[in-house]
Amino acid sequence: MLEPINGRTMFYGKHDVLTYRTYAKPLLVSPISESSFTGCDNIIFAHNISFAVTGEAFLTSFSQGDNSMVVATDSMKNFILRNSADYTGSTTEGLLQLLSSRFMDRYNHVTSISITAHRIPFEQVMVPCSEGLKQSQLVLRHSNNESYSASLTMQRGEDEPEVISHECNLKDLQLIKVSGSSFYGFVQDEYTTLPESYDRPLYIFLNIDWTYSDVQHALDGDAGQYVAVEQVRDIAHSAFHELSSPSIQSLIYQIGIRVLTRFPQLATVSFESNNRTWETIVEPTEGKGGVFTEPRPPYGFQGFSVSRADLAEATGTLV
Numbered sequence: 044m045l046e047p048i049n050g051r052t053m054f055y056g057k058h059d060v061l062t063y064r065t066y067a068k069p070l071l072v073s074p075i076s077e078s079s080f081t082g083c084d085n086i087i088f089a090h091n092i093s094f095a096v097t098g099e100a101f102l103t104s105f106s107q108g109d110n111s112m113v114v115a116t117d118s119m120k121n122f123i124l125r126n127s128a129d130y131t132g133s134t135t136e137g138l139l140q141l142l143s144s145r146f147m148d149r150y151n152h153v154t155s156i157s158i159t160a161h162r163i164p165f166e167q168v169m170v171p172c173s174e175g176l177k178q179s180q181l182v183l184r185h186s187n188n189e190s191y192s193a194s195l196t197m198q199r200g201e202d203e204p205e206v207i208s209h210e211c212n213l214k215d216l217q218l219i220k221v222s223g224s225s226f227y228g229f230v231q232d233e234y235t236t237l238p239e240s241y242d243r244p245l246y247i248f249l250n251i252d253w254t255y256s257d258v259q260h261a262l263d264g265d266a267g268q269y270v271a272v273e274q275v276r277d278i279a280h281s282a283f284h285e286l287s288s289p290s291i292q293s294l295i296y297q298i299g300i301r302v303l304t305r306f307p308q309l310a311t312v313s314f315e316s317n318n319r320t321w322e323t324i325v326e327p328t329e330g331k332g333g334v335f336t337e338p339r340p341p342y343g344f345q346g347f348s349v350s351r352a353d354l355a356e357a358t359g360t361l362v
């Protein structure tokens with residue numbers, strides 16, 4: 044969100060600018076052992092963009108109804124759509140930088156911009172070829188799985204617009220581990236009704252956010268340091284698979300440590316988790332499964348952020 048100017052909140056902009064750009068530059072990332080993802084063709088590079096601007100020059104539009112400096116939000120939408128055609132890079136973050144720095148160049152009374160893009164996920168379908176199956180270069184399907192978004196705040200600098208904050212977000216990853224998770228040893232008192240569990244079907248909803256130490260690595264997919272959301276997701280998968288977690292608190296901490304270990308270019312990884320563990324109706328037995336149903340509200344949640352200092356403490360090395 045944009046910082047207040049002289050202590051005053053003041054911004055305006057456009058939400059839900061749906062931008063379906065075809066044939067952006069393909070993204071290539073270094074392989075990691077937890078993931079089969081090494082890049083994507085970016086045949087459909089689609090985003091839902093939110094764009095907000097501020098600047099002292101807009102004060103009179105609020106206080107005196109003076110529209111002389113107001114760039115209509117309809118024009119902002121057109122600016123975003125038309126300039127998206129010129130993006131030559133491969134990352135969401137780079138697109139956001141292009142749009143906001145061009146907007147500042149065009150309208151010099153704008154002093155800061157906050158821009159967020161939710162990637163609209165399209166996956167290439169698999170089609171037969173002489174060697175079996177291959178990814179179609181023509182047909183993609185809209186995916187309703189987890190999604191990706193990125194946000195930048197840009198400010199007019201001495202020479203050119205500067206990125207003053209950024210965040211990358213994986214939203215709504217929904218994972219179930221059917222066996223191998225426990226939750227026991229918690230406070231027992233007159234309010235406790237939850238039974239201790241030594242093997243529960245742990246179902247979690249996860250949001251994972253990260254920042255880079257040098258934002259340039261997020262903006263430029265060609266620098267070889269871009270962290271793909273698919274790889275972060277796959278690290279969460281493999282950590283969940285491998286660890287016998289005593290709680291969601293411990294699980295998200297361990298995922299965070301693994302992500303920071305794998306990607307030295309990241310500064311922080313933060314989590315918000317939601318506990319959707321199924322309610323047991325019939326206990327599972329050897330050779331015969333159990334029966335579960337949807338949990339009832341209210342739902343528990345956890346939040347935690349892991350920094351490089353935490354990683355150093357966890358591994359006993361210097362930051």
Ligand SMILES: O=c1[nH]c(=O)c2[nH]c(=O)[nH]c2[nH]1
Binds near residue numbers: 226289290292318
């Ligand atoms: O992993 C968990 N952490 C909690 O803090 C908690 N509280 C609860 O009722 N179930 C769980 N599970």
